[in-house]
Every structure is written in structure tokens, then in C-alpha cells.
Amino acid sequence: MSKNITSQTREEGYQTILPFLNGLLERVYEAVLSRAEGMTAEEVEAVLGIGLNNARSRCTEHFKAGRFVVLGKRPNKAGTRQIAVYSVPKGIS
16 A cells, blocks of 8 residues: 555545535634633534544634634643633634
């Protein structure tokens, strides 16, 4: 098996989910926008009923694009570490 096959498979999978991804990105944005105190990826997961990896990835995408800022940190559900609290910057909606 070559590395090329793996890359092709990943690209095919990505292209397959791409139409659904934009809708999910919008749902994550709307969920965080609706809470003035911000939300963690775990809270996004719970509110939208999506997987945690999916919630984390979408929050990171918004953050990197400048649509989210990090307000601070809160303990995760397990209480084992502090995780980012995302919010929509003031003046953007």
C-alpha cells in the first residue's frame, strides 16, 4: 500500500462530507453565539449532540478563522484539566 492511496482515501472522504460540514460549522457558531458566557467544546458536544472530536475540530476551525476567541478556561467534565471557553468576538455575528 502506498501513501498515495491513503491520501486519496482521505480526500475522497473529506469531499463526501464537505456538503454537511458547512451546516455543522454554522450550527456550532450559532450555539456559541447564543451563550454570552461562551462554551467549551464539551458543551457544544452536549448541546448539538455531535461527537466530541467533531465539536473540538469545528471550534478550532472557527478560532483559527477569527470567528471565535478564547474567553478563558474552565474545568472539563471529568475535572482533570482546564479547557478553552470559546465566544464570538464583540461586534461579529
